[in-house]
Amino acid sequence: MPETAHEVQLKNGTLENFSAYIREAETAMERSFRGRGPYLWAEASGEIAQEVGRGEIVAEFWSGRGPIKVPDGLIHDWIGAAWAPKTTLAATLALIQDYDNHWKIYTPEVLASKLIKRRGNDFQIYLRLLKKKILTVVLDTEHHVTYRRVNRTHFVCWSHSTRIAEVQNAGESNERVLPPDTGYGFLWRLNSYWQFQERDAGVDLECRAISLSRDVPFGLGWLIEPIIQKLPKESLIHTLECTRQALLAKIE
Numbered sequence: 001m002p003e004t005a006h007e008v009q010l011k012n013g014t015l016e017n018f019s020a021y022i023r024e025a026e027t028a029m030e031r032s033f034r035g036r037g038p039y040l041w042a043e044a045s046g047e048i049a050q051e052v053g054r055g056e057i058v059a060e061f062w063s064g065r066g067p068i069k070v071p072d073g074l075i076h077d078w079i080g081a082a083w084a085p086k087t088t089l090a091a092t093l094a095l096i097q098d099y100d101n102h103w104k105i106y107t108p109e110v111l112a113s114k115l116i117k118r119r120g121n122d123f124q125i126y127l128r129l130l131k132k133k134i135l136t137v138v139l140d141t142e143h144h145v146t147y148r149r150v151n152r153t154h155f156v157c158w159s160h161s162t163r164i165a166e167v168q169n170a171g172e173s174n175e176r177v178l179p180p181d182t183g184y185g186f187l188w189r190l191n192s193y194w195q196f197q198e199r200d201a202g203v204d205l206e207c208r209a210i211s212l213s214r215d216v217p218f219g220l221g222w223l224i225e226p227i228i229q230k231l232p233k234e235s236l237i238h239t240l241e242c243t244r245q246a247l248l249a250k251i252e
Contacts, residue, residue: 008214010073010181010188017070018189018212025077025210026158029193033150040197040206042081052204057082057240059233062208067229073188074215076232079208082240087247089155089198092205093147095246096157096194099125105246109238111138111170121147128167129187133231137186138170140177157194164188185214186231205243209236 032039042048042058051058059080067074084092095105102113102125112128123145131137142163148156166183168176181188189212197204211232 007183008185010185011071013071014073014212018073018075021068021075022191022210033156039154040081040195040204041079042206048081052081052083055083057237059236069215072215074213076211076213078232078236080206080236080240082205082244083202084205084244084247085202086251087203089153089196089203091250092196092203092247093155095243097123099123102127106239106242109235116142131186131231137184138167139187140165140167141190153198155196159192161190164190188212205240207236207240
């Protein structure tokens, strides 16, 4: 990491703004589950629905044209959709919940994965993540994941990060895990909201990823901006594509 990219600390005000944003977003999601609006984001746009139906993976900002600026940070809110043909809701859930093998399914972004604990539809999981764009950042992360059945053909999955720590010299003898909320601040929080819909001998996959990162320091846009501006979208598309490919592989 160049010396010009100084380490930063997550500030309480930054986290409070993120938490308020999450509360508002989750309240709106709950309304959609109760039939107050389209269940799927892609259903609200005929053009997007057609693109997804043709096999494309579509990802866009949930609103606006860029991250949302908060004091000393940025909130990245992306939504993505894909269609997985010739599979079922049961097969999709079994794949997503196979956390011990996420490192195989979502390579190379997931370097290691394991289920820590499960109680019914509640999971605690560990993921070691690789973020690489100009710079390479490795993160040890833990998440609380909850699954909920909406009805026979619809399921939702909410994942909230509970710990994200940067790893220095990952895989080396001098590897060191930094305290959470310290380091270069490329990913402080990550919440993922999956929605699944079984129909027409296949499953609609949608994932909304809301993350929190540092802001872009003056004069360092060339270094940091590609990481925190482009990686959230690329990671979301990669996740949807890997999920679809893993589902297709099970029926071949």
